[in-house]
Amino acid sequence: MLNESDLISIRREFHQIPELALHEFETHRLLEKKIKKMPQQFLTIREIGELPTALLVKIGGSHPKRNIGYRADIDALPVSEQTDTDFRSKHEGVMHACGHDLHMTVALGLLDYFANHQPIDNLIFFFQPAEESDNGGKFAYELGIFNGEWNVDEFYGLHDNPDLPSGAIGCRNGTLFAGTTEVNITLTGKSGHAAYPQNSNDMVVAAAYLITQLQTIVSRNVDPIEGGVLTLGKITAGTIRNVIAGTARIEGTIRGLTQKMILHIQKRVREVCIGISLSFDCDVNVELNQGGYLPVENDPTLTTNFISYMQNANNVQFIKTEPAMTGEDFGYLLSKIPGTMFWLGVDSLAPLHSDLFDPNESAIWTGIQAITGFLNERMTQNV
Known part of the structure; x- marks a missing residue:
């Protein structure tokens, strides 16, 4: 299984190869490489011909009542990185200035855990291209990729937040993003x-x-x-x-x-x-x-359940957050499929989209532990 050190190394690999919307080919290859190193007993990997940089991974549950979706966006921004880290972007003029490298790493950590510990429900991981532009979520939905056996009954996804303490979970009922x-x-x-x-x-x-x-x-x-x-x-x-x-x-x-x-x-x-x-x-x-950039409106029932778990979990620092005027195309998916988006604190001095954005990597492991706990709890519930 992946440990915290492994995950930090993976995040740094992604950070060095940022790619713009619908051009995330190197990122796609690295994702697939990491996933194929995991136990394959419960996994099904699906490519999308019409959306070639996207990746779907299904983990078959032991006694599935539902398909739980988890989305991680994979594209970067046209920003020239100004940090002095030794793993800074190798692609001139492109940077993971919004933290999607960290989003992918958390998703891989979750995927790795459940590949080694079969979940009760089916889990569907959606590594989504083109969040920053070109409406990747809307494009994917309209292609019908969530139909049939890949249907998603409820969707979850995070966004890192530089203003919250590292590893803290932030959420609210109603609108999270504009x-x-x-x-x-x-x-x-x-x-x-x-x-x-x-x-x-x-x-x-x-x-x-x-x-x-x-x-x-x-x-x-x-x-x-x-x-x-x-x-x-x-x-x-x-x-x-x-x-x-x-x-x-x-x-x-x-x-x-x-x-x-x-x-x-x-x-x-x-x-x-x-x-x-x-x-x-x-x-x-x-x-x-407007395309797919609808308000991110959290489902009231699922979000109340999510917040209740995070507030009561011993290892989670939960913070109720106010709506943000930033945009996110996960709003389109939540307009079609009930679900919840939440914040993961990364305690960065520089804001999102800054050429100096530098998230605290300790958030990766803490976030994975919190989300794993929630998903395990969710899968024991009948409704």
């Missing part, structure tokens, strides 16, 4: 000479008015008790100081803790853009792309 929507707006008018504005249709001015009006959506159309976010992070327009810009592009993001709120903000964005189009006699094209 849903997100990409906002892309293109304004088209007419370019011209700066000295003759009457002959042009200035999209810098139109974009400025649009940005100002969009910023009133959250402050004046959203219940402050519920909350929401509309951030416009990028604007491009113009080529030179003495030419009136005929086009402008604005890019941003919507965040909301419920799908209802996200749809409300989306609706207001479209309405405001229609108003600007009329006011400035220009074309305003709005693209709102």
Whole structure:
């Protein structure tokens, strides 16, 4: 069986080979290599032809009442690592800055335990590509990979949290992560000479008015008790100081803790853009792309059960957490299959997505012990 030292070494192997969404081929090979070293008596490994970097592993239970799913995301971010560790990324400009290397390692630790100790229920491990972009969870579900004997009755998954103590488990009922929507707006008018504005249709001015009006959506159309976010992070327009810009592009993001709120903000964005189009006699094209990044809404029954176990387990530090405005495509899977997402504390000084993100590796073993205990307890329950 894998021990704590083995698992830390495995995490460092993954950390050195980060890969972007849908290109996790080296990661896939390493995962498969590690899994094939485990006892194979109860294991079935499944490749997905249409999603070649994904991997499914089923552990057959001794007296299965249900199929319990566990998901671990495997992709990395386009971030140039600035840590000084001797196992830093070998792939220039790519880094496991969100801790998916640790997510995979915890999943392998769980898989190894149950490969050596046959579970009561069937366990299905889903090593998922493309969480950071390209909607890997949604893509997988729509391919039908969880149908038939690979059906998942309930799904669990974690995300590391740099703000919690190493090894602590954090969770809450309701929404854990916000849903997100990409906002892309293109304004088209007419370019011209700066000295003759009457002959042009200035999209810098139109974009400025649009940005100002969009910023009133959250402050004046959203219940402050519920909350929401509309951030416009990028604007491009113009080529030179003495030419009136005929086009402008604005890019941003919507965040909301419920799908209802996200749809409300989306609706207001479209309405405001229609108003600007009329006011400035220009074309305003709005693209709102949510894909699989729905709010991560934990199932109330399963999550109450999960929290109850973690609160009462002797070896677990449980912390009730508040919702986060970060996004996670596990929300799509939880919209189709009941389940629970939770935090694993990793006590890092640098935040998620930082080029200095450096999780405390002691969280790996502690997290595996807590999750193993929960899964064993869950499998003794009849409902």
